[in-house]
Amino acid sequence: xxxxxxxxxxxxxxxxxxxxxxxxxxxxxxxxxxxxxxxxxxxxxxxxxxxxxxxxxxxxxxxxxxxxxxxxxxxxxxxxxxxxxxxxxxxxxxxxxxxxxxxxxxxxxxxxxxxxxxxxxxxxxxxxxxxxxxxxxxxxxx
Numbered sequence: 001x002x003x004x005x006x007x008x009x010x011x012x013x014x015x016x017x018x019x020x021x022x023x024x025x026x027x028x029x030x031x032x033x034x035x036x037x038x039x040x041x042x043x044x045x046x047x048x049x050x051x052x053x054x055x056x057x058x059x060x061x062x063x064x065x066x067x068x069x070x071x072x073x074x075x076x077x078x079x080x081x082x083x084x085x086x087x088x089x090x091x092x093x094x095x096x097x098x099x100x101x102x103x104x105x106x107x108x109x110x111x112x113x114x115x116x117x118x119x120x121x122x123x124x125x126x127x128x129x130x131x132x133x134x135x136x137x138x139x140x141x142x
Contacts, residue, residue, distance in 0.1 A: 010090075021084065030139070031105060089131065
């Protein structure tokens, strides 16, 4: 029987060595390693989760101007834009001892995943501003 009190911490640093492309990153709730960028886009931004999709929620919230990810941290909405020569670090706490299983939930895509840069579609208010964050892998085995 696994010990529920054991947590592993993984430091995942992402460095954008590209000179012209911005990248987006987030920690997904499932393994995305075998998905195409199109599948990642549909599952993360367009698929309904509850009453609406993430993109619908972001559009609605942008109009209402009610929430700011940098004031009210919600892990499921974290989207970080990494500019050229920029970097970002996750500290991921998980009960999973398999590092690859945890890393397969870290999404890294170009900012043109939605045909145009995300900032042009929904503005920059929703983008996470800090250079690092702590994530708890909710779906790790108990």
